[in-house]
Amino acid sequence: MTKEVLIEVRGLNKVFDLGKIKVHALKEMEMDIFRGEYLSIMGPSGSGKSTFFNMVGALDRPSSGTITVAGVSLNKLSSRELAYFRGKHIGYVFQQFNLLPAYNAIENVSMPLLFCGWKDHDAHERAVQVLERVGLGHRLTHRPDELSGGQQQRVAIARALANEPAIILADEPTGNLDLHTGEEIIALLSQLIREMGVTVISATHDHKMLATSNRILWIKDGQKDRLERREDINIKIGTVK
DSSP states (O other): OOOOEEEEEEEEEEEEEETTEEEEEEEEEEEEEETTOEEEEEOOTTSSHHHHHHHHTTSSOOSEEEEEETTEEGGGOOHHHHHHHHHHHEEEEETTOOOOTTSOHHHHHHHHHHHTTOOHHHHHHHHHHHHHHTTOTTOTTOOGGGSOHHHHHHHHHHHHHTTOOSEEEEESTTTTSOHHHHHHHHHHHHHHHHHHOOEEEEEOSOGGGGGGOSEEEEEETTEEEEEEEGGGSOEETTEEO
């Protein structure tokens, strides 16, 4: 079966102008990302991993090159169109959860929907639906300070799923979690791929995430070092060969 290409990256460069110094964060990056796959992006700090992650997530613009998502060239979109595209097609999960502390789980998940023009009742029903899907049907009215770290990350995942995005960008989603809870979150993301066909792209240092990835992109010095299928690498706790 031919895999459907969701994201095309061609000749991607990003240069940060720091006055007298120009930092080449990305250099001629090229790759295809498939619909319904789990891609992990690995690399040391300063490698360009986060920059590439932000480019694919339409959070920043390249200096040159193109990114095409589902046939839409992000380079050609205005700032307003880009913001609409992000709200419609991309969900974000962050290491710090980024939940609103004064609001309960339903309110945190429904808030982005209200900003996108959903009616209160519809946004509330959708929030309940996705919270139940991530296993938090019994924590709907709890605020973040009444939830464990793993539960807070599940709320964040529910929020990312609320608008039925094609892509979920997960930035170090297990970075603030213990081993067992981190494994639960990884399993949940993998389950969502199977059930919803969503594409998950994760920037991570966590080798546990590689076990459930379809492919791993290794970035070094702003360039694609290698791109490997999960079955072609040997993963042990704490090591990758």
